[in-house]
Amino acid sequence: MSPALPEGALRALGRTEGDADTLGLLVRDQDTRRFVLLRALLDAAAQAPGTVCPPELRHRVAADWALLEAADHADRAAARSVLLYPLVGPWALRCLHGLTGAAPGPELRTDLDHLGALAVAAAIRARLSFTARLTTRGPVLSLPTVGALDVRPGVVHISSGKGELTLRQAGAAEIVVRLDSGTARPGDPRWRSTRTLPPLLPGAAPVPMDDLDPYRTAGGSPEPHGLSAAVRVGGPGRRSWAQAWEGVAAQLRTGGHQRLTEAAVLLRCLVPLAPPPGSGRAGGSAAHCSGTRRDAFGAVLSSPPATPAHFASTLVHELQHTKIAALSAMTPLHHEGPDARYFAPWRPDPRPFDGLLQGAVSHAALADYWQRCALGADRADQRDLAWSEHARRREQVGAVLPVLAGSGALTPEGRVIVNELISLYHRLAEFPPPTGHQARARAYVRTARVIWQQRKDSKRL
Incomplete structure (x- = not known):
């Protein structure tokens, strides 16, 4: 047997169970793999030829990494909540493939620019005072786990201090966002905070419902895998998700004590998908699609659930894939x-x-x-x-x-x-x-x- 996984833990996983300690073994292994991946990305940027990673881009990567290290030093748990966020995995793999591939694509610079957004998000969560200069090539600047800003392509200047986050772009009015314990509260219609669902257990972390992150379906469209497209969730949709979520903990508890434990330990974010064909405009029927990704440990992609019971069953189903994929990485x-x-x-x-x-x-x-x-x-x-x-x-x-x-x-x-x-x-x-x-x-x-x-x-x- 694998020395990292006792036989009792392996048997529990085979029974589709696993207590918090067993699941913690999988989590720690996946977290370690994430840090190795990030280190490999940093080394690849430093070693890539100038045609792949020009000097100014290499300097930008080093500066962004320095801000990440400062955030980690100020508040390790806060900074690592960003680095270990599930959707950082697909981004990091894209960057690594771009830096080490035979023919890096034009999206590599955009992907590497996202490291600055990660560093800023970590610094915000660590409550650092800082200034940063980010470049965005699309209409949205996303700060993972924190929020997103509607912008014009170009440079965005960001500063944080005295409980406020200030974002400036040439030709546009500045935006001031109030910060509370490392999270941002909206104060301008151009800013959208990452929404969260309440914790499943007392003391657990809230669950982000992420419809903002640009890498939530990175690596290809979800449609070939039988999934609907990732979507933004409006007001009525948010209420439907929230209502279904209210009953999930009770349903998981009814379905077995281990079900609530595995969801509380493993689920790190939900990515909302559009209702599949046949589910109606509001996704109110049992027609449903969901999935997980090996490169995004802890993320569950799901269309709107019909009921709390179906929402809970989606988590039961998808988190088994999460467990077995993580186990397969170990042994x-x-x-x-x-x-x-x-x-x-x-x-x-x-x-x-x-x-x-x-x-x-x-x-x-x-x-x-x-x-x-x-x-x-x-x-x-x-x-x-x-x-x-x-x-x-x-x-x-x-x-x-x-x-x-x-x-x-x-x-x-x-x-x-x-x-x-x-x-x-x-x-x-x-x-x-x-x-x-x-x-x-x-x-x-x-x-x-x-x-x-x-x-x-x-x-x-």
Whole structure:
């Protein structure tokens, strides 16, 4: 077993669980990887040829890094809340690829300019007095975790001191934003503070609902992955999200004590997506899409949830992907290749083995969550919905367990995960759903397999 992860912790993750200490191991490893990535970026900028990173840009990177170090020295926790913010990961990877690639694209300078925005955000959160000069090439200047300013492309001068943030740009009236404990309060319509959702547990941090960060879908459009586009959330949308969020903690608690723990420990930001086709203008139906990104640990991308129960189920589902991806970074779970050739009843397209394993863990967690919701429901309609969801998720997991268990490419750690997954699958049978739900779930999976096989056969012709 991996020396960094005790067997008990590994077994808990295989059961889709994990207490705060186990989850903390994943968090610390991911945080360490972020610092290594940032160090690699700084070194790459220093070593890149002048054609890639000209001297003036290299000097700008060094100055921005110095401000980051000053913020870290003044208030380490505040500064690192910016450096470890999930959406810094996609930005850092883009910069590193641009600095080390054979042909850096024209966006590299824009990407490196964003380091200044990160440094300013960290300095604001650390309550430093400072002056800075940022360059923006678009209509919005984003300060991650703090807010965003509508601007014209060009230079923006920023100063902070005496509880105020002042932003100036030639040809425009200056903006003064009041600061409170390192966060900004709006005082001008051109400024939008990053919105947050209340903590899930007492003492935990608020959860940013980030519709401002320019790197929230960096690395390509989300549409090819079955996701809607990232959107700005207006007043009515904010109220809908807030109302759904109010019931999430209670729903997670009903769905298992570990569900609330994993959300409080792992969730670092929500990125709102547009409602998918078929969900209506307000996203009020059950039609929904969500996802996570390996390069943005702690971020969940989601379209508007229909109900608190569905909002909670989205977190349960996506945070399993977060856990297994982080675990896989610590220790390999298998040696299968990347070929997409496996049937997964939750997807219309073939999946690679890694996607099959992650999907099985996520759907097993959903089966467990919905079963607990069904057993704890007071109303018949809530109970009926929960049993329906449970039966389908468990049947989907059962359809792929033989493939996972029969793989000769599992590592010892991967074998523990799959064995615990099998144990969970059988434990869920102790409280079976009503017969009608079970029959419909089996028919659903059989139909999904037939359709998948037909598509597979048609591609051979």
